Amino acid sequence: MQMVVGERPKLDAYIVEQEEAINNLAEKIKRKDSELSAAIAADEIISEMESQNIAASKVVGRISLFLEKFRPSDDLAKMESEQRRLQLKVKKLGNQIDDDDTSERMASIMNNLSSQMSSYIKQLDAEF
Secondary structure, eight states, rough: OHHHHHHHHHHHHHHHHHHHHHHHHHHHHHHHHHHHHHHHHHHHHHHHHHHHHHHHHHHHHHHHHHHHOOOOHHHHHHHHHHHHHHHHHHHHHHHHHHHHHHHHHHHHHHHHHHHHHHHHHHHHOOOO
16 A cells, blocks of 8 residues: 555556647647648639639630620621711712802891892992
C-alpha cells in the first residue's frame, strides 16, 4: 500500500501530462477540422465558378458559330443603295420646292409693286 501511495504523485503528474496531451490533440483536431471546412467551402466555390465558366464558354461557342455561319443578305445591300437613292431624290425635290417658293415670293412682290404703280399712275393721271 505504501508503494501505491508513494507512486501516486508520479501517477497524478502522468495523468496531468496525458490530459494536456489530449487537450493539445483536441485543439489540433479542431484547427484541422476548421481548415478542412474552409477547404471544402473553397472547393465548392471553385466548382461553381467552373460550371459558370463552362456555361459562358458554351454561350461564346454558340455566338461564334452563329457569326461564322452568318452571311449578310444581298437584299440588305440593295435596300441600302435604294435608301441612298431615295434620300438623294428627297434632297433634290426639297431644293426644287425651295426654288419654287422663291419664284412665288418674287411673283407676289412683283404683283404688289404693280398694284402700287397702278395707284401712282391713277394719282398722277398718267397713261402708262
